[in-house]
Amino acid sequence: MNSHIQYVLSGRLLMPFCLLICLLTTLISGYAQEKPPRPIEVKIKSVNTLQGLNFGIIAPSSSDGFVTIPPSFPGPRAWSNVVLLAGGTYSPALFEVLAIPGTLITIELPTSVFLSNSPTGSLEITELVSSTGSPFITTGDITSVYIGGKLNVKTISFQPPGNYGGSIVVKFTQIQQ
Template identity: 40%
Template sequence: MKNLQEIILLFFLCLLGNYGMTAQENPPIPVQVEVNTAQFLNFGAFTVGDAGGTVSVDHNGTRTWTGDVTLLNNGTVSPALYDVYANPGTIINITHPASFELTGTSGQKISLEINSYSTGNTFISTQNPTIPNSVYIGGTLILGSSSANGPGNYSGTINITFNQQ
């Protein structure tokens, strides 16, 4: 009986010796995320009446409006496009202020809210680090009356941060 116990113990020790323990591989150090702007958010041409309203472009490029706004068929309409390069499996969170101020050519101001993401505002990188994860982002312009937001081009800086977690 003692010999049988020794044989069984030896058998289990051999099994343990052949199967080493492994752990998850550490990510490359440093973990790098690179973001490039490939396309700007553009709302196209529209007019605003006395009551004001909104113009939205979602992450698919669909333009909608509310209130006293007339969409015109000239001008480019597009969501913003960011190329995000990261290792597969990297969790990325998109953050930004609640709204941005845009200034017109005559000094008028309108508000822009970012509110539409093709990936959601948190996503996991699925591409090889040399291939971009395409992130489309849309938003909404909040417009006052035609006297408050007259004709012209409006522009401003939009600070969007892509945080690796």
């Protein structure tokens, strides 16, 4: 008779015990789950173009030549087999990056860009380079980034006179740390 009473008593305790274990398992597994990913904080507030890349006024010669603008200002331009005409100003492109200090940013520059003079002329810009390098870390709220490059000029017989223009796509990307 004592064994029957013990069995009924353990049956009554078995159900609450199972409920307690299930509840603890649910709570423990809820805390063991991986936290959702943090939202990405955009640290680049804006990028402004303050000036375009300008090689100045040049004239081609009887041989192919080039004009190079360094990614610094003021900086000397280099040239070969072209005539630099007086009165023309030159400058690297200048971008102003507004970002939280300590932001890691990469700059993507094209390998070459073509400038055109409708309808027949074209010039190629190569060796585009930035003053900051890539990637770089911003040190203040505003970071000035200069972009220089090399303008390849054909001979006078292949390079029509005129104003040449075009666009350079520069991509600034924040790297998550």
